[in-house]
Amino acid sequence: MAAPIIRIDSITKRYGPLTVLDGLSMEVLPGEKLALIGPSGSGKTTILRILMTLETISGGHIEVDGEQLYHMPRNGGLVPADERYLHRMREKIGMVFQHFNLFPHKCVLDNVTLAPMLTKGVAKAEAEKRAMELLDMVGMADKAKSMPAQLSGGQKQRVAIARALALSPKIMLFDEVTSALDPELVEEVLNVMRKLAAETDMTMLLVTHEMGFAHDFADRVLFFDRGKIVEEGKPDDIFRHPRQERTQTFLRKILAAGHRL
Amino acid sequence: MTDWPGYIGLILQGALVTVELTIMGSALAVVVAFAAGLGRVSRFMAVRALATAYIEFFRGTSIFVQLFWAYFVLPFAGITLTPLQTGVLALGLNVGAYGAEVVRGAVKAIGREQREACIALNLTRGQAMRHVILPQALSLMLPTFGNNAIELLKGTAVVSLISLTDMTFQAQVVRAQTGNTLIPFATILVLYFLMALAISWGMRWLERRVTRGLDGVRT
Ligand SMILES: Nc1ncnc2c1ncn2[C@@H]1O[C@H](COP(=O)(O)OP(=O)(O)OP(=O)(O)O)[C@@H](O)[C@H]1O
Numbered sequence: 392m393a394a395p396i397i398r399i400d401s402i403t404k405r406y407g408p409l410t411v412l413d414g415l416s417m418e419v420l421p422g423e424k425l426a427l428i429g430p431s432g433s434g435k436t437t438i439l440r441i442l443m444t445l446e447t448i449s450g451g452h453i454e455v456d457g458e459q460l461y462h463m464p465r466n467g468g469l470v471p472a473d474e475r476y477l478h479r480m481r482e483k484i485g486m487v488f489q490h491f492n493l494f495p496h497k498c499v500l501d502n503v504t505l506a507p508m509l510t511k512g513v514a515k516a517e518a519e520k521r522a523m524e525l526l527d528m529v530g531m532a533d534k535a536k537s538m539p540a541q542l543s544g545g546q547k548q549r550v551a552i553a554r555a556l557a558l559s560p561k562i563m564l565f566d567e568v569t570s571a572l573d574p575e576l577v578e579e580v581l582n583v584m585r586k587l588a589a590e591t592d593m594t595m596l597l598v599t600h601e602m603g604f605a606h607d608f609a610d611r612v613l614f615f616d617r618g619k620i621v622e623e624g625k626p627d628d629i630f631r632h633p634r635q636e637r638t639q640t641f642l643r644k645i646l647a648a649g650h651r652l
Numbered sequence: 653m654t655d656w657p658g659y660i661g662l663i664l665q666g667a668l669v670t671v672e673l674t675i676m677g678s679a680l681a682v683v684v685a686f687a688a689g690l691g692r693v694s695r696f697m698a699v700r701a702l703a704t705a706y707i708e709f710f711r712g713t714s715i716f717v718q719l720f721w722a723y724f725v726l727p728f729a730g731i732t733l734t735p736l737q738t739g740v741l742a743l744g745l746n747v748g749a750y751g752a753e754v755v756r757g758a759v760k761a762i763g764r765e766q767r768e769a770c771i772a773l774n775l776t777r778g779q780a781m782r783h784v785i786l787p788q789a790l791s792l793m794l795p796t797f798g799n800n801a802i803e804l805l806k807g808t809a810v811v812s813l814i815s816l817t818d819m820t821f822q823a824q825v826v827r828a829q830t831g832n833t834l835i836p837f838a839t840i841l842v843l844y845f846l847m848a849l850a851i852s853w854g855m856r857w858l859e860r861r862v863t864r865g866l867d868g869v870r871t
C-alpha cells in the first residue's frame with residue numbers, strides 16, 4: 392500500500408476558549424476521494440482550512456506529501472514554518488470555496504490564468520491555452536471573456552474549479568461547493584466533480600451535505616461530530632449500515648430534511 | 653478708467669498657479685497616501701508605527717502651521733525650498749495623511765474571502781495586494797479621493813501666506829489696487845467652482861473606467 396499523502400497527527404485547534412479539534416488524527420492515501428460529513432459546527436471546514444494553511448494549529452503535526460505542513464526542519468529539529476516554506480507547500484494543495492471567491496475585477500479567463508502566470512511563471516499564451524482546456528472541461532469555454540458578475544452561481548463555481556485546477560495541485564479541497572447554489576444549479580457542478588473524480592488521480596477531500604453525491608463520489612466517508620471522527624468506512628457501510636448511534640441520528644435527520652441518498 | 657482685462661489676466665495667472673499646486677499637491681498626496689495607507693496594514697510593527705505617526709501628526713496639526721514650518725523653519729535645518737515647492741510639500745503631506753486612511757479603509761474592505769482565495773492560489777502577499785486587493789480597493793477609494801482633491805484645491809488658498817501668487821493672492825492684489833472687491837472675488841469664486849467641478853467630473857470618469865464590468869464589489 393502506498394504511503395499516505397496526508398497524515399494528520401493529533402492536531403488541536405482552539406478559538407480562544409473553544410476547542411474545535413481535539414487531538415484529531417487521520418490519514419489520506421494518494422488518489423483517494425474522501426467525503427467529510429457531519430453536523431454543523433463539527434469542524435469539517437476547519438480541517439480543510441487548516442490543510443489550506445488558512446488557519447494555524449494549536450498543537451500536533453500535519454504531513455503532506457512527505458513533508459511537514461506547519462513546521463520546517465531546522466538544525467535537526469522542527470520549527471514553525473515561515474512564509475516561504477508555506478508558499479512551497481501550498482503548491483501541493485488547491486481549494487474550492489463555498490462562495491466561489493472569484494476575482495470580480497477579472498474576466499473568467501484571467502481568473503484562471505492569474506495564478507499560473509504569477510506563481511509558476513507560465514507564459515501568457517501557454518497559460519491561456521491550458522485555461523481554455525480547463526474551461527472546456529467544466530463547460531465554460533464560451534464564457535471565457537465574461538466577467539464573474541455576469542455568471543450564475545453554478546457557472547461561477549465551475550470557473551472556480553477550473554481556476555484551482557490550473558495550478559495542478561496534488562490535493563484538492565472542496566468545502567460545500569454546492570450549498571450556496573440554487574437547487575437547479577447544483578447538478579451542473581456535481582457533474583463536473585464526477586468527471587474530475589473519474590478522469591484524474593488527484594486526491595480529493597470533500598465536505599458536503601449532499602449525501603447522495605458523497606455516496607457516489609467517495610472511496611471513504613468520515614463522519615464527524617464535535618471535532619472527532621465518530622465513524623468511517625465505505626460509503627455503502629456508512630450510509631446503509633451506520634453502526635454508531637450518532638451517525639444514524641444524523642443521517643435520519645438529513646433524510647427527513649429532504650436530502651436524497 | 654480701470655484696466656479690467658489686465659486685472660482679470662492677473663487673476664488668470666494666479667489660477668494657473670492654483671492649478672499647478674493642485675495637480676502637483678494631489679500627485680504627492682496620492683503617493684504618500686498609498687505609502688502610508690499600505691504602511692498602516694503592514695505586518696511589520698515599525699512600519700505601522702511610522703505610518704501611524706505620520707498620519708496622526710499631519711491630521712492633528714493645521715495646514716497653516718505645517719506651511720509656516722516648511723517655509724520658515726526648514727531653512728534653519730539647511731533645507732530651503734521655493735514657495736511653490738513648499739506649498740506642494742505641505743498640501744501633499746497634509747492631504748496625503750487623510751488619503752492614507754482612505755487607502756487603509758478600502759484595502760481592509762476587500763474581504764477575507766478574496767484574501768483567502770489568493771492564499772489558496774499560492775500568491776505571495778505582494779502579488780495578492782497588487783493584482784487582487786488594490787485593483788478592487790481602488791474603486792472604493794476614488795470617490796473619497798475626489799473629495800480630498802477638492803479639499804486640496806480649497807487648501808491652496810493658504811499658500812498666499814508665504815507670498816505664492818496663487819489665485820486668492822492675485823485677487824487680493826487686484827482688490828487693493830482697484831478698490832473693487834466684488835469683481836475679483838466673484839471671478840475667483842467662479843473659477844474655484846469650475847476647478848472643483850472639473851475634478852468631480854474627472855474622478856467620476858475614472859470611477860466608471862475602474863469599475864467597468866465590476867458589480868458587487870462596492871457594497
Ligand atoms: N474564526 C472563528 N472564530 C471562532 N470560532 C470559530 C471560527 N471558525 C469556526 N469556529 C467554530 O469552530 C467550530 C467548527 O466550525 P466549522 O466551520 O469547522 O464547522 P463545519 O463542520 O464546517 O460546520 P458547517 O456544516 O456549518 O459548515 C464551530 O463551533 C464554529 O463556530
Ligand SMILES: [Mg+2]
Pocket residue numbers: 435436437567598
Ligand atoms: Mg463548514
